Amino acid sequence: MTSSPLSSPSSVPSSSSSSQSSAAEPLLSVRDLRVVIDGLHILHGVDLDVAPAGVTALLGRNGAGKTTTVKAVMGLVPRTGRIRLAGAELSSLPAHLVVRHGIGYAPEDRGIFAGLTVAENLRLAERGAPGGGGAGEPDYALVHELFPELKQRAGQLAGTLSGGQQQMVAIGRTLLNRNRLIIADEPTKGLAPKIVAEVAEVLARAAEAVPVLLVEQNLALVRRLAGTCAVLVDGRTAHRGDTAELLADEEAARRLLGVGSRHPLAGGLRSAASPAAPAITAEVKP
């Protein structure tokens, strides 16, 4: 997985554009984010800035709290701390109001409704209706241009799609509305290399218009897409900065990301102990 199967580097926002933007006011700013579930302290102080353009990566080993962090930002788990999106405070809002501030969310398990058709899955995500946060008319043209397959399979039950097709639905839902931010939690997990390339392509294109917060284990992909990154270790932010610099520093990468070293048992126990992380089995590291 370390050799990147990506095809068209030209469309990816270069690190120069994002390093330039990282000096500007962050789009999403998270400070001292804490999450306690069932008496277990899963996050104890996450700080995170998402650049106003391009891709920002959220990295860390299995069980470091990446998925919990994005769930906390979304309001899907009880949390404390400060979460500001373009000046609006989100930390006390329930999930549906967080989303209406303009966040598109593609969760780790893809969050597809298996019993609904592809078209219904997309229609559910439309927020143009009154009370939907004024996301404007749903942009089906964009979604169908990026994923022509979704148009052909509109009437198919989403549960019968392949993993890659389901991921397309998940990302398609985030592109349907005019969002300020897209959060994608491990969008390439469990996909074949060819599909990974397609997903990466779409993310890169999406990031041209909308900033993306990307949780990802595939470091080759991260290196290509993300200008800035934050690294979580044991539920805390351990590092923030330029992605290329971090990945170039072999010692730091090994220390923060555990590249090369494996802790499958620890990962399994931790994810099982926290209900927020559904996987019991340890994931294979890139």
Add this chain to the structure above:
Amino acid sequence: MGTVVLLSCTGLGLGALYFLVASGLSLIFGLMDVLNFAHGALLSIGAYATWWAGAEAGLSFWLAVPFGTLVGTAAAVLLELFLIRPLYSRPRDQILATVGVGLAVPALLMGIWGADARPFPQPALLSGTWHVLGATVPVNRFVLVAAAALLLLTLRLFLARTRYGLIVRAGVEDRAMVTALGIDVRKAFTLVFALGGAAAALGGALGGLYFGSVNPGQGTGLLIFAFVVVVMGGMGSVTGAAAASVGVGLVQQFANYYTGAGLGDLSVVVLLAVLLLVRPRGLTGRLA
């Protein structure tokens, strides 16, 4: 032959009554994970409101039934808004609160109108009998079946064709993800409670026809069998509940007739236990 037809019609009528209770119960459980022990109380409220409007306030039966249904719907909405919603983060307490309501409401009805059964007003049009294949079947059985069929059709159209139906179907699968798409799923909760309450109250009103009287314990008595139907049909599945209702109603009538009173009830309950163990997700396991 006549007996079989009569038993079938009566069983279908009973099944229709179960469906009126179970459809709402199933949607509420499927969407909200709330096992609504107060659903029998909603049925009793509908039954008593209809009886009161018809026998005490002097409304015609055709106005009394919508009145009773409306009262039951209002009660369900109040229940959801003031008791269920504040306990949103405490699922077990939601169930316990409905248990309390399920105890209190029948007792209150008993306090107001007494423990004895009250004869239910029967409009002339519905009190006769029809002759079907050599059997003499009370008309009210067909009224119940028609009402249940209409409800099934309405619910299916609602689920398939409306945006809230879409939200309910999605919410049954994954409630958190629905909110993560920017949808206030609590509105769907109230709506589902209102629908369920309306169906149960209508069941109470028409159950008065079926049983010929109303009494405070009627709703609670039907509730257990409605639970059986919900589990057998797959929690959250309206079509499954319809199929299970027919099955349970027929099995109960035939078993009670041919093996002695009570064994039908027993067999239904045992059937539930066996089914849950063989197929923990119920017959369909999905909303249809």
Add this chain to the structure above:
Amino acid sequence: MSAENPITSTGGPAVRRSVAAPTGGTDTSPAATAIPAEGTDTSSADTVTVARGTDTSLAETHCEHTRESGAIPRTGDSVTNRWTVLHGALRWWPIALLITLLVAPYSALPLPGLLDGPLGSPGSLQLLALCLLYGALATGYDLLLGRTGLLSFGHALYFATGLYATDLGMLELQLPFAAAAVFGVACTVLLALVLGSVSLRVTGIGFSMVTLAFAQAGSILVQRNPGGATGGEEGRSAPADLLPSGLLGIENTANLYWIAVGYLVLTVAAVRWAVNSPIGRVWEGIRENERRVEVLGLRPYGYKLVAFVLAGALAGLGGVVYLLLTGGATPQAAGSDATLALLVMVVLGGSGTRWGPLLGGVLYTWASHRLGDLANSTAVADLPAVLRVPLSQPLFLLGALFVAVVYLLPGGLAGLPARIRAARFARSARTAAAVRTARPTGGTPA
């Protein structure tokens, strides 16, 4: 301390519990925000372990309630210290209560309002015995609900099995009472083992429904009166000739009362022993997070079955005591209302606490008897209909009370002192933060 507990100490570095920070670091979990900087937020389960270590029974109950209602601020070390002293003085109160209960039949103390006759009169003793019996039944039921997290809707089945099997053992098999009682409890254990092993195959609400279904089947069976064995709606009276003469007649009510006290002591002791045993620790883990127990390589199924059978056996024994107290078996004992009543008792008193279910059972039983009297009293009869009608329905009052407790008092009555203490502590902490910071914090180290 927590290292002894394999269930609660599996956090690992990423998700470790915040054990009391000796440096006085604040923990800004939402529950703890009311506590100023010096307050150390001990995570709830650790608090329990600390309290167990000091072995002050009240301290444990108090801390358990704290866990029940996570929204209240936890007490800080200085406060724990003060309460430990107080609890030390009070630690013998269960013994004092037991002695009071045991000598009650010799007392002619009138308790107007609470009881009709003086304390030692047969009528009062009968009611007290019933209260204690239901207190014990609720305590046994809480083994499932509060300790293992199993919401059973069929507990009355095992109570009724003990009741009917003992009665029928005497009536049909002509067994002497003692043998019939053993037979009754044995039947209950067997039934709980069979049905428990079946129902526990499904989890969550499915388990609740299966237990409800089995109990309903039992209830229907009893009412059906198969072969004339159960007596249908009428029930069956216990045969006077087979019962020991010391347990018959109104003049021997005190003996029955003492039996009820004995059953209560046995139940409380059995539950306490079981909860503190290694199995009890696993139950606690199952209640909090069943998957975590599985990850440790333990099979929750077997542990849950032990809880189910033990609770069933205790309920069956309760059925035997009930048979003696009321002199017969009636189908009401088997109905789903009986299980719901147990549920109300446990929640009213405080699920998962040592004394809560007992308190709830006693209060519920007493209230349902006294509310019946209240309903017929002239004071109620003179009220306007709006008040009279609800007040004349004990079940309405109990249902409404139950909703109120669930809604306003999570943790039940037993959680009330802790909530008041916590509220008072939070208030005093706000006003006298400076003074408190100056005071050295002794605290009990974990």
